[in-house]
Amino acid sequence: GAGVSQTPSNKVTEKGKYVELRCDPISGHTALYWYRQSLGQGPEFLIYFQGTGAADDSGLPNDRFFAVRPEGSVSTLKIQRTERGDSAVYLCASAGGSTDTQYFGPGTRLTVL
Amino acid sequence: QKEVEQNSGPLSVPEGAIASLNCTYSDRGSQSFFWYRQYSGKSPELIMFIYSNGDKEDGRFTAQLNKASQYVSLLIRDSQPSDSATYLCAVNNNNAGNMLTFGGGTRLMVKP
Numbered sequence: 001g002a003g004v005s006q007t008p009s010n011k012v013t014e015k016g017k018y019v020e021l022r023c024d025p026i027s028g029h030t031a032l033y034w035y036r037q038s039l040g041q042g043p044e045f046l047i048y049f050q051g052t053g054a055a056d057d058s059g060l061p062n063d064r065f066f067a068v069r070p071e072g073s074v075s076t077l078k079i080q081r082t083e084r085g086d087s088a089v090y091l092c093a094s095a096g097g098s099t100d101t102q103y104f105g106p107g108t109r110l111t112v113l
Numbered sequence: 114q115k116e117v118e119q120n121s122g123p124l125s126v127p128e129g130a131i132a133s134l135n136c137t138y139s140d141r142g143s144q145s146f147f148w149y150r151q152y153s154g155k156s157p158e159l160i161m162f163i164y165s166n167g168d169k170e171d172g173r174f175t176a177q178l179n180k181a182s183q184y185v186s187l188l189i190r191d192s193q194p195s196d197s198a199t200y201l202c203a204v205n206n207n208n209a210g211n212m213l214t215f216g217g218g219t220r221l222m223v224k225p
Contacts, residue, residue, distance in 0.1 A: 031211060042117075042201050042215030043157065056212060091156055093213075100145055100211055104156040 002027065004105030006092050012111045013082055021077040021108045025094030032075050033102060034067055035091040043091055049075060082112045116140060119202055119216035127224055132189040134219050136202030139183065145205040146178055146185045147213065152198045160200075161187065192223040 005024045013019050025032050031050055035043035045059040049069045057067070064082075069075040079086055089109050093102040118137045126132045134148075145164055149157035163169045163176040163185065175188040185204075189196055199220045203213040 033212060035213075040121075040217070042203075042217050043213070045212040045214070048212050059212065089156075095211070099162075100205060100207060101147070101159060101162055102213060103159060104149075107156045 004092055004094050004103055006090075006105040006108050008108060009106060010109045010111075012113065014113050015082060015084060017082050017112075019079050019082055019110065021079075021090050021110070023075045023077070023092030023094075023105060025073065025075070025092070026096065026103060029094035029096030029103075030072070031095040031100075031102075032069060033093040033095070034075070034077050035093065037089045037091055037107070039088075046077070046090075079110075082110075084112045086110060087112045116214050117202055117204055117216035119200075119219045121217055122220040123222050124219055125222045125224060126192050128192060128194060130192050130223075132192045132196065132221055132223070134187040134189070134200050134202075134221065136185045136187075136216055137183055138185070138202075138204045138214075140204065140206050140214070141180075141183065142206045143180075143183075143204040144207045146176070147203040147205070148174075148176060148185075148187045149201040149203060150196075150198045151201055151218065157201055189221075192221075194223050194225050197221055197223045 034046040037043040048056045052072045064080045067077045089107040092105045148160045161176045177186045199218040201218045202216040
């Protein structure tokens, strides 16, 4: 079956612009996670959805970051007024069934110039 | 102190040898432990998970967990050049949310 998909794979934007990153989880997975990975570091948690609601958004760095999952499937991570420090790979993962095992998508590499 | 600690490496082993990757964690409430492999430019790929103290084997991989010592390790037997990658340790405190806390990863190099 299909794994987690993310679009776009690469996004280059200018400082101050708005970007949207999309995640399509594994079919049937109710849990969806966003992480951010900077070069040479492990992924860092941003936000977790269980169904349509954000169960934990404690990892969002500030109010420029927002994420939605309106129908409990696809999720969009939104970043306003991008800054150069937002440049990273944004990873989405989903989990479901009887385990808490998370499966990652290919990521979106965001570059803010 | 980081919540999940790994030696960044690189750890260099010859082909056919056993590679031993180690991870310590600070949250005693951690309940689930995962090892992910990440090739350069790719996303993390799940290798193994372990929930209980002791060893868990899957092919050439063995995960070891010692909750009293807050220590989890991954052994790779008969290492192959294709095993060369960064290995990420991740822990999950299911009672504090389901997010994973990752270590910084250990870079493994298997030399032919």
